[in-house]
Amino acid sequence: MVNEVCLRTLDLDRPWLLEQYQSRGGYEMLTRILKEKTPPEEIIEEVKKSGLRGRGGAGFPTGLKWSFISRNAPGQKYVVCNSDEGEPGTFKDRDILRYNPHQLVEGMIIAGYAIGATQGYNYIRGEFWEPYERFEAALKEAREAGFLGENLLGSGFDFELYSHLGGGAYVCGEETALLESIEGKKGQPRFKPPFPAHFGLYGRPTIINNTESLASIPMILKEGGPWFADIGVKNSGGSKLFSISGNLNNPGVFEIPMGTPFSELLEMAGGVKGGRKLKAVIPGGSSAPVIPGEQMMDLTMDYDAIAEAGSMLGSGAVIVLDDTNCMVKVLERMSYFYHEESCGQCTPCREGTGWLYRVVSRIENGQGRQEDLDLLNDVAARIGGRTICALGDAAAGPVAGMLKHFRDEFQYHIDHKKCLVGAG
Amino acid sequence: MNTIEVNNRAELFSPQVREEIDLWVAKYPAEWKQSAVMAALRIVQDANGGWLTTELMNDVAAYLDMAPIAVYEVATFYSMYELKPVGKHKICICTNVSCMINNSDRVVDHLEDRLGIKLGQTTEDGRFTLKEVECLGACGGAPMMQIGKQYYENLTPEIIDSILEGLE
Numbered sequence A: 001m002v003n004e005v006c007l008r009t010l011d012l013d014r015p016w017l018l019e020q021y022q023s024r025g026g027y028e029m030l031t032r033i034l035k036e037k038t039p040p041e042e043i044i045e046e047v048k049k050s051g052l053r054g055r056g057g058a059g060f061p062t063g064l065k066w067s068f069i070s071r072n073a074p075g076q077k078y079v080v081c082n083s084d085e086g087e088p089g090t091f092k093d094r095d096i097l098r099y100n101p102h103q104l105v106e107g108m109i110i111a112g113y114a115i116g117a118t119q120g121y122n123y124i125r126g127e128f129w130e131p132y133e134r135f136e137a138a139l140k141e142a143r144e145a146g147f148l149g150e151n152l153l154g155s156g157f158d159f160e161l162y163s164h165l166g167g168g169a170y171v172c173g174e175e176t177a178l179l180e181s182i183e184g185k186k187g188q189p190r191f192k193p194p195f196p197a198h199f200g201l202y203g204r205p206t207i208i209n210n211t212e213s214l215a216s217i218p219m220i221l222k223e224g225g226p227w228f229a230d231i232g233v234k235n236s237g238g239s240k241l242f243s244i245s246g247n248l249n250n251p252g253v254f255e256i257p258m259g260t261p262f263s264e265l266l267e268m269a270g271g272v273k274g275g276r277k278l279k280a281v282i283p284g285g286s287s288a289p290v291i292p293g294e295q296m297m298d299l300t301m302d303y304d305a306i307a308e309a310g311s312m313l314g315s316g317a318v319i320v321l322d323d324t325n326c327m328v329k330v331l332e333r334m335s336y337f338y339h340e341e342s343c344g345q346c347t348p349c350r351e352g353t354g355w356l357y358r359v360v361s362r363i364e365n366g367q368g369r370q371e372d373l374d375l376l377n378d379v380a381a382r383i384g385g386r387t388i389c390a391l392g393d394a395a396a397g398p399v400a401g402m403l404k405h406f407r408d409e410f411q412y413h414i415d416h417k418k419c420l421v422g423a424g
Numbered sequence B: 001m002n003t004i005e006v007n008n009r010a011e012l013f014s015p016q017v018r019e020e021i022d023l024w025v026a027k028y029p030a031e032w033k034q035s036a037v038m039a040a041l042r043i044v045q046d047a048n049g050g051w052l053t054t055e056l057m058n059d060v061a062a063y064l065d066m067a068p069i070a071v072y073e074v075a076t077f078y079s080m081y082e083l084k085p086v087g088k089h090k091i092c093i094c095t096n097v098s099c100m101i102n103n104s105d106r107v108v109d110h111l112e113d114r115l116g117i118k119l120g121q122t123t124e125d126g127r128f129t130l131k132e133v134e135c136l137g138a139c140g141g142a143p144m145m146q147i148g149k150q151y152y153e154n155l156t157p158e159i160i161d162s163i164l165e166g167l168e
Helices: A018-022 A028-036 A040-050 A062-067 A093-099 A101-115 A129-144 A175-182 A211-223 A225-231 A262-268 A303-308 A327-341 A347-364 A372-383 A391-405 A407-416 B015-025 B030-047 B054-063 B068-077 B104-115 B157-165
Strands: A078-083 A119-124 A160-165 A206-210 A239-246 A252-257 A278-282 A317-322 B089-094 B128-133 B145-147 B150-152
Touching: A018 A101, A018 A129, A028 A101, A028 A211, A040 A062, A040 A101, A040 A211, A040 A225, A062 A101, A062 A206, A078 A101, A078 A175, A078 A211, A093 A101, A093 A129, A093 A211, A101 A119, A101 A129, A101 A160, A101 A206, A101 A211, A119 A129, A119 A175, A129 A160, A129 B150, A160 B030, A175 A206, A206 A211, A211 A225, A239 A262, A252 A262, A262 A317, A327 A347, A327 A391, A327 A407, A347 A372, A347 A391, A347 A407, A372 A391, A372 A407, A391 A407, B015 B030, B030 B054, B030 B068, B054 B068, B089 B104, B104 B128, B104 B157, B150 B157
Parallel strands: A078 A119, A078 A206, A119 A160, A239 A317, B089 B128
Antiparallel strands: A239 A252, A278 A317, B089 B145, B145 B150
């Protein structure tokens, strides 16, 4: 069960073209829905049955999210796709946009039909020019074929879809920051509630889903929710795109069933480079706490297994670290990232991420003090749960994991003013 | 809201730039022209050799009926806008974790040596700027960099040399 959903056309010559997508049944599901006037409730019910959970990282059930929209409320509603892929280690949505953009377009139109929206936006990160061009070309083809615009295939249903390009800000991957950004503002997250389902883009009811989530919809409806659910395991329906990178022979994107043993994924990625020893794995993007390599080898890639090990599956971004890496340096780089990307709105995050970075940095550079280890945990604890969005938690999360599993390396840096790794 | 009064909107920017901005304005509800500000800034920046002046930002504000401060907020918040002159080729190097553990330091060192500048600087002849950036979402090809709209992956000093030699 490899490449069965979002990457199912990857073996084709130029899978991003409409004609190629249609050669694999592309737009058949949308056509059937429009012809048969499938009741929207049935679509939402099927998505619920599939067990699909938000693939951007939060893992919120997609069908449930859709059901929060009051479909018959008057006025415009919006479908927004989050292609602002920026969680360090994640590079899967880029491949969906480049290789299977039509399946995303089809998924977004169906989502619009299901919630009663006639307008959609796909927020693509500004650096993704090639993926943006592929998506734009797909929109053009879809429009010409009558899948976008007014009165789709004579059904009476209208749907229009546009891209919005980002400008380089990690925080815009947070759904309400993303909405602010589409509105032409700096991307600072909104306080919730109200949630986007009630007050979203331009103050209208809005659903925001990740690229992979929306691109999964046509296959879920075609084969049925239970089909999708059964690919995966309990609480983790379906297959998932894993972006695996780091010290590997063959890093890349692999679409495999949820619940696949990590050891199998590692093998697909060609194993650790140079035959070196697996030291640690960050299993769900840099915001996910690190897991020691030995423990990781016994885990399966699904929400529950990774959560039970004290981390999170997140966006499915797996960063593999071999034994030549200094974990203090790795944490220093991650802390710098969150400090750099904090939007500055909430004091605990704006100030706390700076504290985390400066303290880890001084440990890394031989200036650490014994009390710094407690200080790091203390600062992290004072950020977590005290901010409007999850960026603060994301910055705090890795700290506790690193200190729990690799405290000896931090201690060595403080005691010897140099690195344990490579010190012999 | 303090917007700038303009007598003749058609005199702002070149016809090509206006046409491109108008395509973006048309994507959003009529009362939300502001939604096009990110695209407008990018288009204007590209037409101005890769950076934004205060005058250009004011023009964008006037064109989209926005307060200048609202445009400055956007231009300073997002990392892809440049408020100082940059080289003809802006080289953005990712140094985040996946690239770092695949020797992005070596990429930085090589580019700094070859161009004789540090990160954040521009060569005297105005051809190259080096910029450190956060994860660009291409970790499978680490270490990587972006020049203009193009991604370059699996970099080695030799590959970097051939890329630079291929640039105008």
